[in-house]
């Protein structure tokens with residue numbers, strides 16, 4: 001069992017009968033969806049999934065996990081998702097798979113958020129992983145230039161065919177190559193203020209539980225924000 005599979009299956013144990021569950025996106029969340037599909041099939045686990053991408057929706061449908069649209073649910077009990085980086089303050093960068101807009105909408109509606117990662121994604125400070133910024137197409141070149149002037153070393157996100165990637169919401173992604181983000185809250189505030197930016201991949205003060213895959217087995221870390 002690889003580390004992604006290990007944490008995906010571990011996280012699925014947190015799902016109980018009757019829950020509405022946010023289903024994350026990516027190669028780690030993939031295994032959590034697999035594990036839930038198995039529990040639905042073998043144990044008759046009764047859940048409703050809310051997906052964070054068309055890719056995850058297709059996967060969940062293939063496994064006969066009942067789904068609802070985000071606008072059909074009042075709230076989400078638990079969301080399980082991957083992350084690209086998690087800092088020592090338990091803030092994260094997400095969006096390596098271009099799904100962070102839907103993921104943040106789902107996360108914000110959730111009573112509890114669990115992130116599943118392998119140990120290589122734990123960092124002291126965020127920023128080595130390029131920060132995804134989803135922007136509307138109109139005027140996106142102007143935003144790109146602004147990021148360049150700021151020294152944020154922007155790059156366009158391309159798809160496998162080498163063309164600009166278009167997100168599930170029909171937008172583009174500019175990745176910011178920042179190195180180290182000293183003040184993620186300040187950066188998030190600035191990005192939030194820019195017209196044309198739909199959402200960025202900084203997920204701050206959001207996660208409640210982190211499950212880390214290590215060669216010794218999965219480690220469950222509960223996040224206490226009072227410390």
Ligand SMILES: O=C[C@H](O)[C@H](O)[C@H](O)COP(=O)(O)O
Pocket residue numbers: 024025026027028029081082083084093094095096097098099100103
């Ligand atoms: O946009 C994608 C999501 O934020 C993913 O959860 C994140 O990129 C981690 O993906 P993976 O588990 O494939 O490394």
